[in-house]
Amino acid sequence: MVVSRGRPGGPLARLAAGAEVPVFVARGLGAGDTEARLLGTSAVRVVASPRQATVLVVAGHVPPGMAEPLARVHDQIPPPRVTVWRTGAGAGALDAIRAAWPQATVVGPGDDVAATVVHAYREVLLGRRPTEQPRLADVEPAEWRGVGPYGQGGSGMTGGVPYGRPMAGRADDLRDGLSLDVVRVRMGPFLPAFPTGLVLAVTFAGDVVHAVEVDDLLTPGDGGLGAPLPDDAADSRGDPAARPVRIDGLERARCRHHLRWLARLLRLYGLEALGRRVALMAAAPVPEDIAHLRNLHRRLERAWVLGRVTAGVGVVTGDAAAQWGGVTARAAGLAVDARSGSPAYQALGFAPVTHEAGDGRDRWRQRLAEATQALELAGRAGDATVDDDHIEPAGQPAPADLAGALGTALTGQEWGDALATVASIDPVVHPGAGADRPARAEAAA
Amino acid sequence: MVALAAFGAAFTLLVATAALVLLGRWLAGPPGWAATAPERVPFAGGLPPDVHAWNRFHARYYVMALLFLTFDMEMVYMFPWAVVFRQEGAVAIGEIFVFISILALGILYAWRERSLGWS
Numbered sequence: 109m110v111v112s113r114g115r116p117g118g119p120l121a122r123l124a125a126g127a128e129v130p131v132f133v134a135r136g137l138g139a140g141d142t143e144a145r146l147l148g149t150s151a152v153r154v155v156a157s158p159r160q161a162t163v164l165v166v167a168g169h170v171p172p173g174m175a176e177p178l179a180r181v182h183d184q185i186p187p188p189r190v191t192v193w194r195t196g197a198g199a200g201a202l203d204a205i206r207a208a209w210p211q212a213t214v215v216g217p218g219d220d221v222a223a224t225v226v227h228a229y230r231e232v233l234l235g236r237r238p239t240e241q242p243r244l245a246d247v248e249p250a251e252w253r254g255v256g257p258y259g260q261g262g263s264g265m266t267g268g269v270p271y272g273r274p275m276a277g278r279a280d281d282l283r284d285g286l287s288l289d290v291v292r293v294r295m296g297p298f299l300p301a302f303p304t305g306l307v308l309a310v311t312f313a314g315d316v317v318h319a320v321e322v323d324d325l326l327t328p329g330d331g332g333l334g335a336p337l338p339d340d341a342a343d344s345r346g347d348p349a350a351r352p353v354r355i356d357g358l359e360r361a362r363c364r365h366h367l368r369w370l371a372r373l374l375r376l377y378g379l380e381a382l383g384r385r386v387a388l389m390a391a392a393p394v395p396e397d398i399a400h401l402r403n404l405h406r407r408l409e410r411a412w413v414l415g416r417v418t419a420g421v422g423v424v425t426g427d428a429a430a431q432w433g434g435v436t437a438r439a440a441g442l443a444v445d446a447r448s449g450s451p452a453y454q455a456l457g458f459a460p461v462t463h464e465a466g467d468g469r470d471r472w473r474q475r476l477a478e479a480t481q482a483l484e485l486a487g488r489a490g491d492a493t494v495d496d497d498h499i500e501p502a503g504q505p506a507p508a509d510l511a512g513a514l515g516t517a518l519t520g521q522e523w524g525d526a527l528a529t530v531a532s533i534d535p536v537v538h539p540g541a542g543a544d545r546p547a548r549a550e551a552a553a
Numbered sequence: 554m555v556a557l558a559a560f561g562a563a564f565t566l567l568v569a570t571a572a573l574v575l576l577g578r579w580l581a582g583p584p585g586w587a588a589t590a591p592e593r594v595p596f597a598g599g600l601p602p603d604v605h606a607w608n609r610f611h612a613r614y615y616v617m618a619l620l621f622l623t624f625d626m627e628m629v630y631m632f633p634w635a636v637v638f639r640q641e642g643a644v645a646i647g648e649i650f651v652f653i654s655i656l657a658l659g660i661l662y663a664w665r666e667r668s669l670g671w672s
Contacts, residue, residue: 115581118580118581119580120580120581134599157596158596159596174599176599177598177599177600178599179591180591180594180599180600180601181596181598181599183589183591183592184591184592184594184596186588186592242589242591242592244589244590244591245589245590246589246590246591247590248590249590249601273602273603273604273605274603274604274605275604275605275607275608276604276605276607276608276609277604281611286611288609288610288611289608289609289610290608291604291606291608292603292604293597293602293603293604294597294598294600294602294603295597295598295600296597296598296599296600297598297599297600298598298599299597299598302598307598307600313610314610314611314613315610
């Protein structure tokens with residue numbers, strides 16, 4: 109739905125300028141805590157589609173493959189629109205963005221992104237700042253050729269390529285083998301439910317997922333913009349200066365990561381107030397917050413709707429869970445955790461938390477339990493350190509065959525459940541995630 | 554004129570609604586922009602659709618639709634019943650309960666057969 113906020117400077121726009129700011133967050137690589145900060149600000153409402161937004165917030169580094177999708181998301185925000193780009197301070201990143209996106213407001217990691225967003229929104233609605241012009245040319249992907257009795261471009265119901273787009277193909281339905289139309293749609297990379305940079309080519313039969321492929325837009329190269337933000341919720345394995353790694357810092361980062369994930373998930377399920385509360389907790393969790401986390405856990409268990417909509421959705425157990433590893437495996441009862449073998453963690457009395465069902469509900473229970481456990485460990489750890497081999501990443505690592513693992517998890521589900529499954533697994537996607545596709549095609553040939 | 558007077562309230566409502574809508578439009582002002590081709594594309598995370606949206610799929614909720622029709626028709630039977638049930642008394646009440654019970658058994662059966670799912 110396109111929301112009209114009136115002519116900039118007009119009476120309706122002046123009223124709207126006092127309302128909460130509808131923001132669409134486009135997460136690039138290394139988006140850091142940008143989304144959590146916005147989720148935790150009461151003057152801002154993070155929306156699910158650019159159609160509902162006025163402010164586009166871009167966070168971190170956007171590789172060249174994601175530049176055009178970003179421009180399309182920008183254009184899909186109905187005017188008046190403004191862009192705020194939050195970037196890390198790497199190698200002239202700010203100047204490069206200012207050169208390529210002259211209309212955008214660029215802020216660094218130290219600036220208050222929420223205040224900038226609110227200010228930019230007020231300025232554009234009050235007519236003190238011009239609305240941003242579209243970034244993509246106003247051309248259809250192909251010319252309209254009005255051939256055929258219904259203008260569909262060819263002869264017959266399924267002939268032709270209207271506006272350069274072929275008609276749907278056909279495939280046998282997974283449920284009863286009826287041969288019906290299937291539609292291939294590429295989802296991502298800026299879908300709010302998706303992890304950063306994930307692009308899925310989903311083949312739909314009706315509203316059910318028929319097949320899934322992974323596309324890769326993350327390959328670095330010329331034309332990328334912005335720099336990753338420093339991320340205090342990432343583990344410090346990539347940083348040789350932070351050796352040996354202190355357990356308390358590592359576990360607090362784990363807690364932040366899980367809470368940010370949970371804030372996004374709650375926002376996705378429409379539980380905005382709870383999501384805001386979690387986002388605020390995720391800012392700087394300290395061991396004294398354990399009681400608050402326990403309270404939150406009880407509250408979520410009592411949130412009947414959340415339990416009901418996540419139970420039995422996206423079940424990943426057994427071999428599939430072992431393939432994923434990490435949080436997804438532990439939510440399915442597999443006690444795989446790199447920390448188990450560490451003498452330092454054993455001295456702290458560490459034992460992996462697990463859940464049994466491996467569904468969406470057990471995955472949020474698992475993450476919340478791990479966040480609580482991480483704070484307990486951080487409180488007991490003192491200045492204990494851990495070696496590289498025994499660092500368990502906070503996020504869900506993507507398996508080698510990401511396309512296969514996602515295909516197993518999503519095929520046959522309705523799209524809403526499939527989205528919820530992707531959001532609840534939330535794999536960390538790396539460049540080259542779709543690179544195994546040619547190899548598999550060769551194997552099949 | 555006397556015959557038209559009965560519509561006075563409706564006419565007033567029509568004029569008032571139209572005035573409110575026009576006032577709202579005047580307050581909002583002209584949009585001053587037209588959607589570009591990339592803006593018209595449905596939002597799927599930033600990528601354009603590869604395939605045209607015109608496609609056929611199985612309306613798997615047809616069983617649900619048939620059930621809806623059944624209960625819709627039940628209402629049709631209840632209108633004449635509502636006219637006569639005061640004259641007929643307890644007998645009419647009993648009969649309509651038998652009728653609704655049979656339909657309720659039908660919906661319980663459909664529930665058991667998992668016909669109420671969307672896909």
